[in-house]
Amino acid sequence: MPELRKDPVTGRWVIIATERSRRPSDFVREAPPQLAITLCPFCPGNEQKTPPEVLAFRNGGGANQPGWTHRVVPNKFPALRVEGELLREGEGIYDKMNGIGAHEVFIESPDHDTALADLPEKAMEELLWAFRHRVADLKKDPRLRYLMLFKNHGEPAGSSLLHSHSQLIALPVVPKRVREEIDGAHRYYDFKERCIYCDIVRAEIADGERVVMETEHFLTISPYAPRFPFECWIVPRRHGSHFENMDTSITANLAWVLRMLLRQMDKVLEQPAYNFMIHTAPVQDGPLTYYHWHVEVIPRLTRVAGFEWGTGFYINPTPPEESARYLREAGLV
Amino acid sequence: MPELRKDPVTGRWVIIATERSRRPSDFVREAPPQLAITLCPFCPGNEQKTPPEVLAFRNGGGANQPGWTHRVVPNKFPALRVEGELLREGEGIYDKMNGIGAHEVFIESPDHDTALADLPEKAMEELLWAFRHRVADLKKDPRLRYLMLFKNHGEPAGSSLLHSHSQLIALPVVPKRVREEIDGAHRYYDFKERCIYCDIVRAEIADGERVVMETEHFLTISPYAPRFPFECWIVPRRHGSHFENMDTSITANLAWVLRMLLRQMDKVLEQPAYNFMIHTAPVQDGPLTYYHWHVEVIPRLTRVAGFEWGTGFYINPTPPEESARYLREAGLV
Numbered sequence: 168m169p170e171l172r173k174d175p176v177t178g179r180w181v182i183i184a185t186e187r188s189r190r191p192s193d194f195v196r197e198a199p200p201q202l203a204i205t206l207c208p209f210c211p212g213n214e215q216k217t218p219p220e221v222l223a224f225r226n227g228g229g230a231n232q233p234g235w236t237h238r239v240v241p242n243k244f245p246a247l248r249v250e251g252e253l254l255r256e257g258e259g260i261y262d263k264m265n266g267i268g269a270h271e272v273f274i275e276s277p278d279h280d281t282a283l284a285d286l287p288e289k290a291m292e293e294l295l296w297a298f299r300h301r302v303a304d305l306k307k308d309p310r311l312r313y314l315m316l317f318k319n320h321g322e323p324a325g326s327s328l329l330h331s332h333s334q335l336i337a338l339p340v341v342p343k344r345v346r347e348e349i350d351g352a353h354r355y356y357d358f359k360e361r362c363i364y365c366d367i368v369r370a371e372i373a374d375g376e377r378v379v380m381e382t383e384h385f386l387t388i389s390p391y392a393p394r395f396p397f398e399c400w401i402v403p404r405r406h407g408s409h410f411e412n413m414d415t416s417i418t419a420n421l422a423w424v425l426r427m428l429l430r431q432m433d434k435v436l437e438q439p440a441y442n443f444m445i446h447t448a449p450v451q452d453g454p455l456t457y458y459h460w461h462v463e464v465i466p467r468l469t470r471v472a473g474f475e476w477g478t479g480f481y482i483n484p485t486p487p488e489e490s491a492r493y494l495r496e497a498g499l500v
Numbered sequence: 501m502p503e504l505r506k507d508p509v510t511g512r513w514v515i516i517a518t519e520r521s522r523r524p525s526d527f528v529r530e531a532p533p534q535l536a537i538t539l540c541p542f543c544p545g546n547e548q549k550t551p552p553e554v555l556a557f558r559n560g561g562g563a564n565q566p567g568w569t570h571r572v573v574p575n576k577f578p579a580l581r582v583e584g585e586l587l588r589e590g591e592g593i594y595d596k597m598n599g600i601g602a603h604e605v606f607i608e609s610p611d612h613d614t615a616l617a618d619l620p621e622k623a624m625e626e627l628l629w630a631f632r633h634r635v636a637d638l639k640k641d642p643r644l645r646y647l648m649l650f651k652n653h654g655e656p657a658g659s660s661l662l663h664s665h666s667q668l669i670a671l672p673v674v675p676k677r678v679r680e681e682i683d684g685a686h687r688y689y690d691f692k693e694r695c696i697y698c699d700i701v702r703a704e705i706a707d708g709e710r711v712v713m714e715t716e717h718f719l720t721i722s723p724y725a726p727r728f729p730f731e732c733w734i735v736p737r738r739h740g741s742h743f744e745n746m747d748t749s750i751t752a753n754l755a756w757v758l759r760m761l762l763r764q765m766d767k768v769l770e771q772p773a774y775n776f777m778i779h780t781a782p783v784q785d786g787p788l789t790y791y792h793w794h795v796e797v798i799p800r801l802t803r804v805a806g807f808e809w810g811t812g813f814y815i816n817p818t819p820p821e822e823s824a825r826y827l828r829e830a831g832l833v
Binding site: 174176180183184190313317322323326338344347348352355363364366367391396435444468479481483487489493 | 507511513514523593594657676677680684688700723725727807819826
């Protein structure tokens with residue numbers, strides 16, 4: 168059973184994933200060998216290599232059969248498990264919980280080796296719909312406090328399987344970094360009585376220098392103080408705290424915007440590895456006036472080194488005004 | 501001039517290092533080619549390839565001449581610069597400062613291609629002495645609020661030059677992550693009237709399971725809730741908040757302990773890339789009863805992925821009890 172442990176000094180929780188326990192010799196430093204299509208657990212025909220699906224969009228075929236266009240399955244080696252009761256307990260001076268939660272994989276296409284940015288727009292739309300459906304389902308479980316939706320693309324970004332996929336991890340606590348962002352936005356709201364992200368949207372549109380793209384419903388910017396070169400945020404122009412409550416009418420627009428940004432990054436940075444994460448309010452909270460959901464996209468271009476680990480202080484060699492300009496100049500791709 | 505910018509939501513500061521500004525084509529994803537010894541700016545005979553030294557230990561020769569055993573120079577491409585006045589200003593809704601600070605490089609040996617763990621013990625002792633001397637000198641500048649001492653070893657850990665070296669970055673603000681650690685320790689002290697690290701030392705010695713090594717003056721442990729496999733902390737057994745105020749008599753013991761830990765990691769993990777960072781109290785603060793300086797060592801074995809970036813929540817596949825056991829069993833190496 169995986170275990171959640173709390174750092175007694177900073178209060179940071181860590182998942183000790185005992186079921187994936189690795190011995191020293193398992194830390195291979197080379198890229199993992201890619202599976203042949205016949206062995207790929209995400210390929211059509213291999214549905215029995217994954218746990219049974221929890222959601223699928225399909226053109227034909229029955230559950231756990233080929234015919235799907237998008238398929239969601241529990242992770243076979245989950246960082247957290249959904250079974251059991253949430254137990255918090257002490258261990259000497261320390262605190263822990265059992266690893267209650269969920270870990271799901273979103274297989275974005277039956278196609279084994281096409282990247283998400285190169286798949287048709289429909290694949291991106293289906294991914295966003297699948298995210299929403301799974302959040303709506305999992306939020307019924309009151310033990311789950313935070314649902315993290317994210318994608319790792321490419322080995323430097325932490326992906327170990329080529330076949331394009333995203334992930335969801337459901338946690339029994341609201342993570343520290345999420346809490347920080349929400350608390351920061353709350354303090355701003357207390358002071359100004361305005362949402363800070365709404366203010367950022369207005370300021371960035373007025374200034375223009377850090378804008379990558381502006382559509383009817385979304386603004387893509389390279390933020391003022393980015394940790395990484397070419398880090399970008401996609402912020403909905405209309406206020407809303409929860410990703411899963413976004414107007415259904417704008418989902419297609421988000422799919423278009425996110426896909427375009429990934430394609431622009433591919434063009435400017437030559438197919439970089441990247442991560443994207445949906446930043447959204449804790450699922451059990453009602454609508455918040457002071458928090459604003461958004462998507463953060465980080466191409467993995469630089470190494471995080473000792474200075475960053477020690478301080479949480481990032482050195483970014485590319486001003487966001489330059490990142491935005493390069494991406495803007497890539498045009499519609 | 502580099503610029504410090506503040507994320508308006510979380511309050512995280514970022515260094516936008518405009519003088520190292522990189523275009524998209526500069527983000528080479530392969531390992532950088534290693535310089536021939538004749539071109540290495542850290543090799544004896546090439547002293548003119550670096551800015552003039554600010555400290556050196558030497559057996560002979562004059563300043564900026566061969567004959568040194570340890571040499572400290574300003575970084576040629578500093579993330580921050582020491583010249584000028586500290587100016588804080590607004591930029592629309594955002595906040596920034598000019599990049600006042602310092603960035604120095606500690607060249608640990610004249611030897612071009614021997615790793616720190618494989619150099620004689622004297623090299624490690626000289627590094628620690630040089631750290632102390634430079635901190636004592638820089639803390640006289642009241643603009644400098646935090647001094648970060650760290651090492652990146654190997655390309656996956658963010659090192660771009662083979663020749664063994666460490667670094668110091670002096671900042672005009674106390675970084676968020678440092679502040680979190682100090683505030684967490686302070687809360688514990690308010691509650692218990694004991695230093696949390698002193699309690700950790702006592703608890704870990706009593707339990708023994710996470711102890712890697714215990715000497716007269718230091719305890720090496722794999723902490724209870726580590727972010728990474730084989731993450732280790734070296735904690736002085738006697739309370740003290742500032743690294744630079746450690747009793748001079750125990751410096752040699754720390755050098756021995758740190759070198760031994762790096763050698764044990766080399767044996768167990770086959771020469772991994774690693775980072776170490778000295779966690780210490782802000783230089784302008786007097787002695788603190790509630791904070792306890794220590795060294796954190798992180799071998800770079802796993803990739804940090806979207807989930808970690810989004811949440812600050814780490815998934816660690818190796819329980820610290822196992823990491824400690826493997827390192828302990830490596831014996832004296």
